[in-house]
Amino acid sequence: MMDDLSRRGFLATVAAVPTGLALAAQVQAAPDDSQYWERVADLFDAPPPGIIQLENGHFGAMTRSVRMAYAAHIERVNRETTLYTRGAIGPDLRAVRVKVATLLGVDPTEIAFTRGGTESMQTLILGYNRLRAGDAVLYADLDYDSMQTAMESLTQRRGVRVVKIALPEPASHDAIIAAYAEALQANPHVRMVLLTHLSHRTGLIPPVAEIIALAREHEADVLLDCGHALGQTDFSLRAMGVDFAGLNLHKWIGSPLGVGVVYIRRDRIGDIDVSPLEVHSDTIDARVHTGSINYAALLTVSDAIDVHDRIGVANKAGRLRFLRDRWTRALRGTPGIEILTPDDPAMYAGITSFRLTGVTSMAANAALRKSLFDRWNIFTIERDGPSRGACIRVAPSFINTPHHIDRLIAAVDALRIEKRA
Incomplete structure (x- = not known):
């Protein structure tokens, strides 16, 4: 097991990892409070320049502080190996x-x-x-x-x-x-x-x-x-x-x-x-x-x-709904666009999918997804399975801004117009 000196050294290393939050404590933040959500976005590494990442459903990015903590835990496990995993790790895992x-x-x-x-x-x-x-x-x-x-x-x-x-x-x-x-x-x-x-x-x-x-x-x-x-x-x-x-x-x-x-x-x-x-x-x-x-x-x-607790689940849920509402409310009711999830607040969170009317195959939706990326640098993903046909999933996260959503609105509307032409 670690001696007292090495244990104190490890704990000091972990303690030195910043929380990554310029947020002093959890506060009730308005979903459209741009300054607050800019600070939250700054906790994460940005995607490649120019890319609007709206496919955050596969897995969630760690904040930099969590990634640094992960590195510190890897370092300890790698250094102490079974001295730790067959001993002192028990209370830590509990x-x-x-x-x-x-x-x-x-x-x-x-x-x-x-x-x-x-x-x-x-x-x-x-x-x-x-x-x-x-x-x-x-x-x-x-x-x-x-x-x-x-x-x-x-x-x-x-x-x-x-x-x-x-x-x-x-x-x-x-x-x-x-x-x-x-x-x-x-x-x-x-x-x-x-x-x-x-x-x-x-x-x-x-x-x-x-x-x-x-x-x-x-x-x-x-x-x-x-x-x-x-x-x-x-x-x-x-x-x-x-x-x-x-x-x-x-x-x-x-x-x-x-x-x-x-x-x-x-x-x-x-x-x-x-x-x-x-x-x-x-x-x-x-x-x-x-x-x-x-x-x-x-x-x-x-x-x-x-x-997660510092930001607060209510704040996170509110922000994701705000971003989702911005594009669904702009496009719902537009001829040629189907929004697959209702506006009943009990029935959605951040993720919502859309379909261009009549575009129901996975191949056709994959082509739409490719157009969104190639022409507007917007990354989404096609999904199969709904009985009425495939769709495009939009999954915003805390790195996203209203500007990103407005770009999506313009791009989807342009694709709709091209299809109807």
């Missing part, structure tokens, strides 16, 4: 776990770390052991590709029937509720439902608490995919009645790549199988086996949460 549990408003015994939201949801979908031959499971067109594949695999794994529904477009609160109600009514043997908290395809946020309550009335459990929701919008797992959830810490929380969380309410842990690589145990940790982990990335989650 402290990170407590911090994440506090962020989520749950007990530390109800969460376990994974390598991302996909692994978290895989743990839940493939491990859910209350299914019997003849039961059914339900998912929707806007759910994540890997989760859909996992749900389909349950036919062979559990002997169940798989039901897929298309969510209504344009969406509304009542229409979404009706879609799930009709599916559950028509398929009374559904015992498990996959629900995406915030769609990576369109940005749609369904009425989570109401769908969970509806599923319970039909004796079905909901597995909630929160991969994009955490850090992008304010929510409470407990208030929504969530029993099972997969979450991501390297998207909108801004930790290093490769860190996720699986949540299982304490009295439901037994409903998820123990990993075949683990000895049987009643703990949530026995449900996940990642092998050797990126210790430095996991330790850095604490630093990322510090920055």
